[in-house]
Amino acid sequence: xxxxxxxxxxxxxxxxxxxxxxxxxxxxxxxxxxxxxxxxxxxxxxxxxxxxxxxxxxxxxxxxxxxxxxxxxxxxxx
Amino acid sequence: xxxxxxxxxxxxxxxxxxxxxxxxxxxxxxxxxxxxxxxxxxxxxxxxxxxxxxxxxxxxxxxxxxxxxxxxxxxxxxxxxxxxxxxxxxxxxxxxxxxxxxxxxxxxxxxxxxxxxxxxxxxxxxxxxxxxxxxxxxxxxxxxxxxxxxxxxxxxxxxxxxxxxxxxxxxxxxxxxxxxxxxxxxxxxxxxxxxxxxxxxxxxxxxxxxxxxxxxxxxxxxxxxxxxxxxxxxxxxxxxxxxxxxxxxxxxxxxxxxxxxxxxxxxxxxxxxxxxxxxxxxxxxxxxxxxxxxxxxxxxxxxxxxxxxxxxxxxxxxxxxxxxxxxxxxxxxxxxxxxxxxxxxxxxxxxxxxxxxxxxxxxxxxxxxxxxxxxxxxxxxxxxxx
Numbered sequence: 001x002x003x004x005x006x007x008x009x010x011x012x013x014x015x016x017x018x019x020x021x022x023x024x025x026x027x028x029x030x031x032x033x034x035x036x037x038x039x040x041x042x043x044x045x046x047x048x049x050x051x052x053x054x055x056x057x058x059x060x061x062x063x064x065x066x067x068x069x070x071x072x073x074x075x076x077x078x
Numbered sequence: 079x080x081x082x083x084x085x086x087x088x089x090x091x092x093x094x095x096x097x098x099x100x101x102x103x104x105x106x107x108x109x110x111x112x113x114x115x116x117x118x119x120x121x122x123x124x125x126x127x128x129x130x131x132x133x134x135x136x137x138x139x140x141x142x143x144x145x146x147x148x149x150x151x152x153x154x155x156x157x158x159x160x161x162x163x164x165x166x167x168x169x170x171x172x173x174x175x176x177x178x179x180x181x182x183x184x185x186x187x188x189x190x191x192x193x194x195x196x197x198x199x200x201x202x203x204x205x206x207x208x209x210x211x212x213x214x215x216x217x218x219x220x221x222x223x224x225x226x227x228x229x230x231x232x233x234x235x236x237x238x239x240x241x242x243x244x245x246x247x248x249x250x251x252x253x254x255x256x257x258x259x260x261x262x263x264x265x266x267x268x269x270x271x272x273x274x275x276x277x278x279x280x281x282x283x284x285x286x287x288x289x290x291x292x293x294x295x296x297x298x299x300x301x302x303x304x305x306x307x308x309x310x311x312x313x314x315x316x317x318x319x320x321x322x323x324x325x326x327x328x329x330x331x332x333x334x335x336x337x338x339x340x341x342x343x344x345x346x347x348x349x350x351x352x353x354x355x356x357x358x359x360x361x362x363x364x365x366x367x368x369x370x371x372x373x374x375x376x377x378x379x380x381x382x383x384x385x386x387x388x389x390x391x392x393x394x395x396x397x398x399x400x401x402x403x404x405x406x407x408x409x410x411x412x413x414x415x416x417x418x419x420x421x422x423x424x425x426x427x428x429x430x431x432x433x434x435x436x437x438x439x440x441x442x443x444x445x446x447x448x449x450x451x452x453x454x455x456x457x458x459x460x461x462x463x464x
Contacts, residue, residue, distance in 0.1 A: 008337045011347065011355040039391035046352035060354055065377055068097030074353075077391060 006049050014061040017052050018073070022059075026073060040074035052076045080111035089117055095128055136452040138436070140386075143379040150373035151176065167308055167321050169342070175367045179360060182387065182395035184345045189323035191304075194338035195316060203309075206316035209333045210307040211245050213320060216299040221245070221252065222274075226290050231281040233290055237272040247299050249274065259296040260289065301327045325350045348393050356393050360384035407431050409438035 006012055018026070027034060034057055040047055042054050052058050056076045064070040086107055090100055103124060107117060133139055154173040170178065170188045178186050193213070199205040218224060221242060222235040237249060249266060253274050257264040263277045276293065278285040306321040318334075323341040328334065329350070341347060342363060348356035364380045386401055387394050394400035402414045408424040408431045424431075433439055436446045445451045 006351060009351060009355065010338055011340060011358050012351055013354050013358070015354065038385075038389040040353060041391040044352045044391065045350060046354065062354070062358075064096075066096070066098070066381075068101065070096075072354075074391070 006045055012046065013063060015046050015050050015052075016059050016061075017050055018057045018059045023057050026057075034075050037073050037075040039077045042076055042078055047076060054078050081114050081117060083108055085114070086117065089121065093121065093125065095124070099124075099128065136447075136449050138448050139382060141436075143382045146379045147368075147375055147383070150368060150371075150375055153373065154371050167306070167319050171367060171370055176364065179344065179364050179367070180383065180387075180396045182344065182393045182400065185323075186343055188321075189341065189343045189346075191318075191320040191323045191325065191328065191341045192339065193318040193320060193328060194335040195318070196333055196335050199333060200315040200335075203316060205333065206309050206318065208246070209331065210309055210318055212300065212331055212333070213304050213318065213328065214300045214307040215297045215302050215304050215322075216245055216247065217295075217297065218252075218256075218293050221247070221298070224290060224293060226286060228283075228286075231278065231283075231286055233276040233286070233293065235274040235276065237274065239272050242272070245299060252298055255298050256293065256296060260292060262289065301331075303327075344393060353388050353391055353393070357384045357388040360387060360393075405435070407433070407435050407438045409433075409441045410435050413437045413441065 007014065023034070037057060040052065040058050042048075042052065047058070050058070054076050058074045058076060060072040060074060062070045062072055086104060090104060093100065095103070103120075107120065112120065151173065154176065167190055168188055169175075169190055170186065174187070193209075194200070195206060195209060218235065222237045225234045225236070227234050235252075237252070242248065249272060253264045253266055256262075256274070256276060260276070262279055265275045265277065267273055267275060276289065278289045301324050303324045304320050304322045308319045308321075309316055310319060311317075323343045323346060325339075325341050325343070325346040326349070328339065329336055340359075344356055344359050344363065347359045361377065361380050361384050364383070365375070365377060368375050383396065387396065394404075396402065398415045403411060405411050405414075408420060408429050412420040412424075423429075431438055433442065433444065434447065436448060439446045
């Protein structure tokens with residue numbers, strides 16, 4: 001049996017760890033600090049799957065019923 | 079003269095609109111065929127409409143959501159614990175279910191899983207049945223008659239051969255499971271077919287009775303906690319519905335499609351699939367519950383609720399131990415529940431209330447900082463500018 005990736009699950013949207021340059025643009029756009037973003041626990045199954053570390057920001061690309069696609073950012077915490 | 083699709087694409091590409099709006103706009107103008115001038119006017123109108131529809135700064139979206147969910151909630155069946163059968167499995171619906179969701183209960187009162195089969199075998203009924211027996215917990219009462227033999231101080235299990243075949247389990251496997259689970263001697267007599275004899279450690283009457291009771295608690299096959307599995311045909315595919323939810327354990331079962339397997343237990347989804355899946359599950363469960371009652375609540379309100387419930391990386395309830403209990407203001411917390419405790423604790427600690435929120439400003443009788451209340455007007459001295 002091939003290894004099942006959590007990201008393939010229909011309930012789970014696409015997650016990726018953001019690089020610092022992209023992050024700067026996003027933070028400047030919303031005029032916030034990364035600590036003010038919603039949180040993602042480092043013990044979260046998805047955080048483990050994509051190898052996110054505390055201090056990273058994870059970009060979530062949600063399929064939205066209203067907007068088609070919605071971007072969300074989560075700050076990884078202990 | 080109408081413009082080409084490429085021109086339309088380049089004109090709408092930079093617009094700050096949601097994907098669905100852009101797609102509809104593009105499709106409509108391509109279908110109709112517009113000139114460049116018309117296109118410019120259309121874009122202008124769409125942008126104006128979009129900005130008009132957006133939530134304004136300082137709008138109390140939380141209150142609007144609360145009312146929009148609360149009012150239909152009053153029309154829901156109250157406390158009758160209404161059940162409806164989904165393929166002969168009872169699930170809690172109506173107000174009790176909605177309360178369960180926003181309270182973020184660890185386990186719902188009727189946990190249920192939806193298990194999809196792997197695509198290549200999904201239309202195979204026999205395969206579906208095999209997987210179902212693999213999942214459903216098999217206990218001794220499903221397979222055998224248990225007789226307490228007082229003369230020889232042991233338990234005699236007469237196994238039903240048909241049931242053994244159906245559930246795909248053999249006598250040796252049962253004997254092994256029983257010996258392991260009960261930690262007693264188990265004998266398979268050679269003279270009688272399909273029989274197992276269980277002998278208690280000490281030949282005591284009490285131990286024998288205890289054994290006769292405990293033997294029913296041993297799971298011989300399947301996943302403990304899955305009381306029943308129902309197979310139902312949805313379109314071309316067979317889908318399994320289970321009474322009882324054990325998401326972690328089901329992931330190891332072969333023949334199921336993990337990417338389409340789910341549960342109504344939000345706590346389990348959070349543990350196994352993470353916070354984003356839990357957020358999605360909250361929206362789905364809440365809107366399904368409301369829809370089943372014939373109530374229409376805009377999905378944006380449910381999205382707001384689930385975003386707030388999951389914003390700290392874990393599923394928090396809306397209530398004293400969750401969102402409302404974490405408010406910074408003492409007055410806002412005291413206004414919700416257990417007033418005296420909050421005021422007393424705050425008094426002992428010497429807390430300071432900054433009076434930034436709505437509730438606390440209403441309590442002290444000030445204008446709230448929302449809408450026009452959040453804007454400060456400063457008059458310019460006309461003489462100074464001269």
